[in-house]
Amino acid sequence: DTGVSQDPRHKITKRGQNVTFRCDPISEHNRLYWYRQTLGQGPEFLTYFQNEAQLEKSRLLSDRFSAERPKGSFSTLEIQRTEQGDSAMYLCASNPSRPNTEAFFGQGTRLTVV
Amino acid sequence: QQPVQSPQAVILREGEDAVINCSSSKALYSVHWYRQKHGEAPVFLMILLKGGEQKGHEKISASFNEKKQQSSLYLTASQLSYSGTYFCGTGSSNTGKLIFGQGTTLQVKP
Numbered sequence: 106d107t108g109v110s111q112d113p114r115h116k117i118t119k120r121g122q123n124v125t126f127r128c129d130p131i132s133e134h135n136r137l138y139w140y141r142q143t144l145g146q147g148p149e150f151l152t153y154f155q156n157e158a159q160l161e162k163s164r165l166l167s168d169r170f171s172a173e174r175p176k177g178s179f180s181t182l183e184i185q186r187t188e189q190g191d192s193a194m195y196l197c198a199s200n201p202s203r204p205n206t207e208a209f210f211g212q213g214t215r216l217t218v219v
Numbered sequence: 220q221q222p223v224q225s226p227q228a229v230i231l232r233e234g235e236d237a238v239i240n241c242s243s244s245k246a247l248y249s250v251h252w253y254r255q256k257h258g259e260a261p262v263f264l265m266i267l268l269k270g271g272e273q274k275g276h277e278k279i280s281a282s283f284n285e286k287k288q289q290s291s292l293y294l295t296a297s298q299l300s301y302s303g304t305y306f307c308g309t310g311s312s313n314t315g316k317l318i319f320g321q322g323t324t325l326q327v328k329p
Contacts, residue, residue, distance in 0.1 A: 109260075136315050147221075147306045147319030148261065161314060196260065200315055205249055207263035208315065 109211035111197050117217045118187055125183045126214045130199030137180050138208065139172055140196040148196055154180060155202060187218045220244050222309050224320035231297050231327050239292040239323045241307030249310040250283055250290040251317055256303040265292070266310075297327045 110129045118124050130137050135156050140148035151170065152162045156177035169187075174180040184191055194215050198208040222243040229237050241250060249268045253261040267273050267283035267290055280293045294301055304324045308317030 138316065140319075145322070147308070147322050148317075150316050150318060153314060153316055161316060202315075204313070204315075205266055205268055205310070206315070207251070207266065208317065209263070210253075210260035212260045 109197055109199055109209050111195075111211040111214050113214055114212065115215045115217075117219060120189060120218055121186055123183065123185045124187060124216065125181055126195055126216075128180045128182070128197030128199075128211060129178075130180070130197070131209055132178075133201065134199035134209070135177070135202040136200050137174060138198045139180070139182050140198065142194040142196055142213070143192075151182075151195075184216075187216075189218045192216055192218045221318055222307055222320040224305075224307060224323045226323060227321075228324045229326070231325065233299060233327055233329055234296055235327075237294045237297060237325060239294070239305050239307075239325075241290045241292075241320055243288045243309050245288070245309070247283070247285060247288050247290070247309055250281075251308040251310055252279075252281060252290075252292050253306045253308065253319075254301075254303045255306065255322075261306060264305075294325070297325075299327050299329065301325060302327045 112127045137154045139151040142148045152172050154174040169185045172182045194213040196213045197211045200206045200208045225240045252264040255261040283290045304322045306319045306322050308319045
């Protein structure tokens with residue numbers, strides 16, 4: 106088991122372009138989370154999946170953001186028509202669906218919108 | 220509601236102790252502590268649950284005061300490897316979703 110992996114690690118894009126990030130969770134983990142982290146701040150919750158079902162999405166999340174987890178394995182996060190304010194680190198985490206278990210984070214994808 | 224951490228930053232010498240506090244305006248179900256080094260993923264330190272149960276795997280202790288809606292992380296005899304940013308996250312009972320505080324940056328100097 107190699108932990109949670111995210112791809113790409115870095116992405117630079119022009120404003121208005123679409124970007125897609127991928128997260129591969131630890132294989133036996135049912136739950137998968139996406140967080141966004143800006144400099145000097147804690148991770149901010151975006152959305153979460155239990156298997157393939159997206160069960161919660163942050164009210165702060167623009168409709169330009171969409172996430173999927175087909176077949177309950179890897180997940181993708183897409184941002185359409187990127188804006189400079191989308192520049193951040195996007196973190197993925199996973200854990201089993203047992204209550205009160207630690208979340209394992211990936212190293213994140215750093216997005217820079219120019 | 221985002222929990223509030225204090226202090227924002229701490230500088231220590233090796234061997235000194237530190238306390239990091241986390242306060243919430245909402246009733247707490249659980250508090251999760253993570254440490255993040257620059258450019259790396261957050262790493263789990265400890266979970267504290269309502270009722271007093273703790274789960275952790277490092278030589279770090281913590282407390283959880285349900286009435287005051289606060290948690291404190293105690294770092295004793297600090298080592299250089301303790302440097303990083305510490306986040307508390309408040310957890311819900313059924314989703315595992317965490318709401319993180321803004322972080323406390325700890326720097327341990329030789």
